[in-house]
Amino acid sequence: MNRFAALLDRLAYEPGRNAKIRLMADYFRATPDPERGLALAALTGALSFANAKPGLIRALIMERTDPVLFAMSYDYVGDLSETVALMWPAPPAAGRPDRAPLLSEIVGALADLPKRDLPTQLAAWLDGLDDTGRWALLKLITGSLRVGASARLAKTAVAALGDLPPDAVELVWPGLAPPYLDLFAWVEGRAGRPETDDPAPFRPVMLAHAVEPGDFGTLDPADFAAEWKWDGIRIQAVAGRAADGDRVVRLYSRTGEDMSAAFPDLCEALDFDGALDGELLVRREGRVQSFNLLQQRLNRKAVTPRLLKEFPAHMRAYDLLVEDGEDLRELPYAARRDRLATLVMRLASPRLDLSPEVPFANWTTLAAARADPAAAGAGVDSEAVEGLMLKRRDSLYLPGRPKGPWWKWKRDPHTVDAVLMYAQRGHGKRSSFYSDYTFGVWTAGAEGEVLVPVGKAYFGFTDAELKEIDRFVRANTVNRFGPVREVLHTPDQGLVLEVAFEGLARSTRHRSGVAMRFPRIARLRWDKPPREADRLEQLEALLREG
Amino acid sequence: MRPEDLLRPSPRGLYCPVGDFYIDPTRAVPRALITHAHSDHARPGHGEVLATRETLDLMALRMGPSHAGATQAIGYGESLDIGGVRVTAHPAGHVLGSAQFALTWHGCSIVASGDYKDAYDPTCTPFVPVRCDVFISEATFGLPVFRHPLAADETAKLLNSLQVFPERAHLVGAYSLGKAQRVMALLRAAGYDAPIYVHGALAAISAYYAERGIALGEIRPAADAPKAAFAGAVVIAPPAAITDLWSRRFPDPVTAFASGWMRVRARARQRGVELPLVISDHADWDGLIAATRATGCTELWVTHGAEDALVHWAGAAGLGARPLHMVGYGDEDAEAPPEPASEAPAVPPEDAA
Ligand SMILES: [Zn+2]
Numbered sequence: 001m002n003r004f005a006a007l008l009d010r011l012a013y014e015p016g017r018n019a020k021i022r023l024m025a026d027y028f029r030a031t032p033d034p035e036r037g038l039a040l041a042a043l044t045g046a047l048s049f050a051n052a053k054p055g056l057i058r059a060l061i062m063e064r065t066d067p068v069l070f071a072m073s074y075d076y077v078g079d080l081s082e083t084v085a086l087m088w089p090a091p092p093a094a095g096r097p098d099r100a101p102l103l104s105e106i107v108g109a110l111a112d113l114p115k116r117d118l119p120t121q122l123a124a125w126l127d128g129l130d131d132t133g134r135w136a137l138l139k140l141i142t143g144s145l146r147v148g149a150s151a152r153l154a155k156t157a158v159a160a161l162g163d164l165p166p167d168a169v170e171l172v173w174p175g176l177a178p179p180y181l182d183l184f185a186w187v188e189g190r191a192g193r194p195e196t197d198d199p200a201p202f203r204p205v206m207l208a209h210a211v212e213p214g215d216f217g218t219l220d221p222a223d224f225a226a227e228w229k230w231d232g233i234r235i236q237a238v239a240g241r242a243a244d245g246d247r248v249v250r251l252y253s254r255t256g257e258d259m260s261a262a263f264p265d266l267c268e269a270l271d272f273d274g275a276l277d278g279e280l281l282v283r284r285e286g287r288v289q290s291f292n293l294l295q296q297r298l299n300r301k302a303v304t305p306r307l308l309k310e311f312p313a314h315m316r317a318y319d320l321l322v323e324d325g326e327d328l329r330e331l332p333y334a335a336r337r338d339r340l341a342t343l344v345m346r347l348a349s350p351r352l353d354l355s356p357e358v359p360f361a362n363w364t365t366l367a368a369a370r371a372d373p374a375a376a377g378a379g380v381d382s383e384a385v386e387g388l389m390l391k392r393r394d395s396l397y398l399p400g401r402p403k404g405p406w407w408k409w410k411r412d413p414h415t416v417d418a419v420l421m422y423a424q425r426g427h428g429k430r431s432s433f434y435s436d437y438t439f440g441v442w443t444a445g446a447e448g449e450v451l452v453p454v455g456k457a458y459f460g461f462t463d464a465e466l467k468e469i470d471r472f473v474r475a476n477t478v479n480r481f482g483p484v485r486e487v488l489h490t491p492d493q494g495l496v497l498e499v500a501f502e503g504l505a506r507s508t509r510h511r512s513g514v515a516m517r518f519p520r521i522a523r524l525r526w527d528k529p530p531r532e533a534d535r536l537e538q539l540e541a542l543l544r545e546g
Numbered sequence: 547m548r549p550e551d552l553l554r555p556s557p558r559g560l561y562c563p564v565g566d567f568y569i570d571p572t573r574a575v576p577r578a579l580i581t582h583a584h585s586d587h588a589r590p591g592h593g594e595v596l597a598t599r600e601t602l603d604l605m606a607l608r609m610g611p612s613h614a615g616a617t618q619a620i621g622y623g624e625s626l627d628i629g630g631v632r633v634t635a636h637p638a639g640h641v642l643g644s645a646q647f648a649l650t651w652h653g654c655s656i657v658a659s660g661d662y663k664d665a666y667d668p669t670c671t672p673f674v675p676v677r678c679d680v681f682i683s684e685a686t687f688g689l690p691v692f693r694h695p696l697a698a699d700e701t702a703k704l705l706n707s708l709q710v711f712p713e714r715a716h717l718v719g720a721y722s723l724g725k726a727q728r729v730m731a732l733l734r735a736a737g738y739d740a741p742i743y744v745h746g747a748l749a750a751i752s753a754y755y756a757e758r759g760i761a762l763g764e765i766r767p768a769a770d771a772p773k774a775a776f777a778g779a780v781v782i783a784p785p786a787a788i789t790d791l792w793s794r795r796f797p798d799p800v801t802a803f804a805s806g807w808m809r810v811r812a813r814a815r816q817r818g819v820e821l822p823l824v825i826s827d828h829a830d831w832d833g834l835i836a837a838t839r840a841t842g843c844t845e846l847w848v849t850h851g852a853e854d855a856l857v858h859w860a861g862a863a864g865l866g867a868r869p870l871h872m873v874g875y876g877d878e879d880a881e882a883p884p885e886p887a888s889e890a891p892a893v894p895p896e897d898a899a
Contacts, residue, residue: 010821012811013814013815013819013820013821013822014820015820016798019711019800022710022711023710026710065690066858066859066862068855068858069689069690069855069858069859070690072689072852072854072855072858073689073690073691073855076689076691076810076852077691077810077812078812079811079812082810082811083691086690086691086692086693086809086810087690087691130695131693131695425789425818426818427818427820428801428818428820429798431788431789431793431801431818432789432790432791432793432794482816483789483816483817483818
């Protein structure tokens, strides 16, 4: 457990993608089964146990330390698990376990530990671990571990053990379970590729990159098909027959989470054998409803008949991955699309339809369609259009987010002109640059116009722009708070940033009362004096429309 | 007679009215005892300065030879009479030349320890506890969350990272007097024998350490080296330089930081550190308590740092205890100054997609 904890600790600090892969691969190489497999499960989110509540942890430390010193320490550190991990009084050598507990021992014991024995067991583990080990265990056991690497990156690191392409592990992953002995045996060349006997397994989803205006110059419209990008939930519907002859239908989220239980109406309607990629929507009275209505169907404990009737689930199909046992992922998109159209027509289900293609001659006509989906074929469903998808006609169905075959071209985001207020140093390669920006808009204060912070952004700019902003920050610092600099921001002096964002939500956490979704710096407005930046009222109006 | 008659806090620092001198004054005074050469304890412009030979040399190195009107050296274990007060210097184990001053007068003894640590450090004489009635201690790391791990284990982390990333420069932020040389010595003790590159700010001090017989191996100025030399090399620089313009010359560096503050994750993240190394030249919580107990004192005065927790502990342990609320210490030397907590991102994003 100590070694795994050290890895988690290092990952949390390491900003570089390749460096994270190296750190994980290094760990997998040096760690025996089943420890590394359980670590992989924890890294990919396949292993989580929220056995202990913060109250239990607090009680354990209170028995062992002075409450005043604990309160002072907690106040300073600001995180319960970390405070306890650092303060935990190590027992004298005689009373200490002779070695640190293994992750496998902890996982094994927790599986059938009576609740009343947990405090004693947990204390014994904490006695045996070093401070990083204690931190990781407390985070894991309270369900609050944030891993500094994505599941995909962890799988890429496993693939790197055997010099396999990153996708190789992704493709076999859905059929595997911790501690992944068969997976490690395969990547290390000791056994064949693991096969699944699940009749309806999840297949890794293919994702698109956002297209930038500059990309169009390098793309040939003739190579691409376009279709609407719908504002629902990306799903994969998989159906098959189990060994005992039972039909199995499952709906997976794009991360492979099984959502079938919440959508029995849709599962029932999908009478085919294979795997479909598409968008989950609510459709009633012949039109697609807003995302808000779809949310009514999510996160419900019970699926009531009223819910099924009021918010009928619908699947709009994008792609066909498998049909009657035949894997189509190696076929070009155009061929898969033909098979998909035939299948949807044959099924003739009112709950399944084909996402229509958007015909276009060149990028200009496609831009017009994007600007007015209703006139370009989306008709009554146009409000549910989030943008366009561009797919190369010859593209294979690849897991992950390969660059080139698929592009998403969202409708224009919202923009606001805001004033730079604070800048913070970045991480890793950017650690010598002020690259995290807090920006604000004007509002009426007690003593006249004031800027109120409305968001933070740390990307969207070019390297050259980063240098310009960095220079501006250093030359116009009015206050320093550790790594944060307050930057000159008066009505006449300061830097105006054009900030693009996807949406707004009300927020009690922000002084302004609004929180931006996905804000990024779209342009530097050196030409604009801060007094001409936007006002909070404009954002509030957007909130009311939304 | 009260201990305050012998030594008391004043706006300029600890003042001894009997001998008419200050210890580590924060402003220029006629007579000063200087515990060590860190810039928050050793300031220029005093009339007469009493300190160890090493401290005087280091002060001259950093502030110029005319930093004081007159200087006098005192060795560890040596005593002097100043206006009827017997002053003895003892090693503090903080940095090269660091001393505690024991003051005795009319049967009352007070030890002003300056900055100190009781952990292993091959670059200076080890800390010795001195029996006294009143012990004056710092409390930079005066919270029970600060328990410094073995410096050798932290050094092993750095060496391991060099192995995993042999093509990246490892940029280690370390205070230029004491910490930087300790990191060098720790690396050498762990068998690392490649040249160590240094920022210009710590070249002269490192050379002085070597002159005093502390083996640091081959040290090269980073400024003269070609870029290719930095692949897999250790580069040591003052903390401010590792995240500033100076660091841009190193392609894709791993930024490490050697400091007791690295024990707390939020602090390490605030500094944008990728490889935190918990190596401190100050006593940790256990060290502060052990040192205080070993003096046999009946009273503990706490100069600066997390005074409240240490005073609370002393009270519970039956000692008289008071915070002196001394200002002006710990801001320049204490490696990373404590910074206001702000929301640093918990996990750096690995890609924006
Ligand atoms: Zn010092």
